[in-house]
Amino acid sequence: MGLVSRGAAEAGRGAASAVDRPGPPDAVPNPTPTPPAEGADPGSSRSPGMVLKAFFPTCCASADSGLLVGRWVPEQSSAVVLAVVHFPFIPIQVKELLAQVQQASQVGVTVLGTWCHRRQEPEESLGHFLEGLGAIFSHRPWFQLCRERGSKSWSCKATHWQGPASPAASGEDQVMLIFYDQRKVLLSQLHPPTALPDRQAGDTTASAGGLAAVFDTVARSEALFQSDRFDEGPVRLSHWQSEGMEASILVELAKWAAGPVCLFLACLLSLISAASACRVFKLWPLSFIWSKLSTCEQLRHRLEQLTLIFSTRKAESPAQLMRKANMLVSVLLDVALGLMLLSWLHRKDLIGQLADALIPVADRVAEELQHLLQWLMGAPAGLKMNRALDQVLGRFFLYHIHLWISYIHLMSPFIERILWHVGLSACLGLTVALSILSDIIALLTFHIYCFYVYGARLYCLKIHGLSSLWRLFRGKKWNVLRQRVDSCSYDLDQLFIGTLLFTILVFLLPTTALYYLVFTLLRLLVVAVQGLIHLLVDLINSLPLYSLGLRLCRPYRLAAGVKFRVLEHETGRPLRLLMQINPLPYSRVVHTYRLPTCGCHPKHSWGSLCRKLFFGELIYPWRQRGNKQD
Known part of the structure; x- marks a missing residue:
């Protein structure tokens, strides 16, 4: 990465001249290429055969002269350099090495060209020797990459060799030199970019395909970088190698x-x-x-x-x-x-304290419920209620409270032991302890659930009765076989009985609705507490913690794309860019790697919930299997 820091000053000068120019940022004109804007795919809008892209690893910038080994991607007119083979070498040994790498990685690795690092003045014999290697390793195009003395200027050209017999018949193409961190590209996982509405689908696919080919080539060539596996023989290579043998x-x-x-x-x-x-x-x-x-x-x-x-x-x-x-x-x-x-829990003896406080809390809740029922049996908020129905419902619910508090006192000698075993279940995980807590809340509030069911069933019965009798007044009836409302003629006796029943249900509805409203609010309070517990359990179950840790500590491991920074843009020199990895946003990491949950609670929309509450349908704390959820 020292090359990047040395080219920072040149990058600022080149980038300033590139941003102010008109035209699309990813267009590369000919003969003088314009540096693309940050985040654009270089050469995506050029004509085929005009500008070639050479991806060169930064770890090989100081390597000795030799051969460029990598993969040619003809669809993208790109060459991905993976390693540099140093002198001296025997061509047959290099070909055997490439055959071993292809067999181990299933990647079409070949010799792409020559690399010359001129630490001193170049010798004429070395220049002729490098030019002659194109006839031995015939590849089209043939790249000739050279780094001048002082590490300030580079030269790169690509020649279309027609064959060993006529090496003079060649044509040169312009080359865009793109540096990449081999380690980061190898360890990263490229995610497909989301299509933007203002971009064409073809441009997005081409850009993603070009980057995917580069990432896939480096990832599948991992066998080349492992523990000098291919460096033990007579051929010597330069590439990224993992550190830390221990x-x-x-x-x-x-x-x-x-x-x-x-x-x-x-x-x-x-x-x-x-x-x-x-x-x-x-x-x-x-x-x-x-x-x-x-x-x-x-x-x-x-x-x-x-x-x-x-x-x-x-x-x-x-x-x-x-x-x-x-x-x-x-x-x-x-x-x-x-x-x-x-x-x-065990260090502060909270289980014993909780067991001692459970009975007084249960008595207090029962006492408050009794006061609430006595208030409803009178004249709540000055409302005129049906006294007979009010007394029947109030005494019925008071009897249930008496039965429940008797059951709690009967279980009081075993409560501490039960809570002790429940606390031991936390060794299976916090989610198991929270699930047990949710079930305990459901069992301790079972009488509230019974009150809610009784009130909801009675209220629902009256609502359905009123709706049926209202159709009777309009000369309609519900056809059970066809599941629709049909016209019907009623006689005088039927209309009289219907009017009588409708009047009775209308006058009894306020008393029933009041009890239903009160116990529904209590039920919703219990469901809200259980919903918060289930939400915490689902958060622990579904949160991709490992992916979030990678995004925090090693953001390059999860790549959403790349951006390019200009290192050198001078007339007569190849355009040099630095490819940097754009990390995946945290929101997309959670969305992509979110784990499935058990989903034991219902998922109602607000409209469905209000409809169920208005018509008196039961709201269960679990998902009914075999039924469609709204």
Whole structure:
């Protein structure tokens, strides 16, 4: 990267002259190419055969003279240089090396041209020798890249060789020299850019295809950069090499030990899955309870994640590997947070304090509910209620409160032990503890749920009765077979009975609606608390922590594209650019690598929720299987 810092001054002068020029930023005219604006694909709008792009690694800028080894991409008129073969060498040995690299990486690696680093005055013999190599390694076009003494000026030209017999019949093309960091391009994963509305689809595809070809070439040639694998023979290369042999040894040992561990855990998880799929657990009472409890849904979700993580099957794509890494980090963080919660609860003896405070809190809640019912049985807010129905409903709900508080006092000797075992479940993860907390809240507020169901059913019955009787007045009826409203003629007796029933339901509706409104608000409060807990559980389950860590620490690993910076733009010299990686935005990282959740809670729109509340339909805290969600 020293080349970049030395060319910063020249970049400012070249960029200033390029930005002020009219015309599209990515156009490259002939014969003097205009530097593209930052973020544009150089040469994307040029005619074929006019300007060639040569991607040169910055790590080879100070390498000795030799051959340029890489891949030619004819669709993009681009040459991706991967390494430099140094002198002295034997041509047959170079060809054998290229055959080994092609077999290991499945990339069409070939000799693209010559590289000359003139640390001293160039010799005539070296110049003639470099020119003669084009006849031995016949490639079209043939690049001749040279770095002058002092590292301030470069020369690059491409010649179309017709063959060994007529080397003089050649034509030169202009070359745009683009430097890239081989390590960053190798380790990064290029994501397809989102199409912009003001750009043509063809331009976007061409630009993305050209960059994808460069990234794919470097990524598939990883075998060339590993531990001097191809440097041990008679041919000497210059390219990026991984550093830290001690760390590499530790990584290899970890990989060697991970195989038996993953095999053992995969067998253990398969036994657990087989035990959970037993027919005994599929009987109606158990299957119904397990499908409604958040804890069972969360345990099933974690079991699926662990099965995928410790699977011995190799990931088929980088996306699957990233998904496994995100799942592993999510599980580890979940368990770590659970252990911290467990340590905090036991260190301060909060479980005993919570058990001692649970009975007084339950009594207080029951007392407040009794005061609320007594207020409703009187004249709430000065409203005139139907006294008979008001007394029946109030006494009915008071009896349920009495039954529930008796059940709580009966369970009081076992509450501390139950909470102790619930606290131990935090070692399975914070999400499991939160799911158990949600289920405990549902069990402790079961009487509120019963009040809500009774009030909602009674209110819904009256609403449907009033709507049916209203159709009777208009001479309409609901056709059950055709599922539509048809015309119908009623006699005098039917109209009289309908009028009587309609009047009774209208006068009883305010009392029923008041009870339904009060208990619906209490129910929505409980559902809101459970919704916040489920939201936190889904956040821990779905957040791609590993991808976000890569974006924070190594932003080049997740690439959304590239931008180009001008290093040199002078007349008579090749245009030199520096390709830099644009990191993926955080919002797109979350959207791309977001993990699936168990989804045990309903997803209603605001319109659907208001419709259900108005017509008295029940709002369940879980998703009904087999029914479509709004």
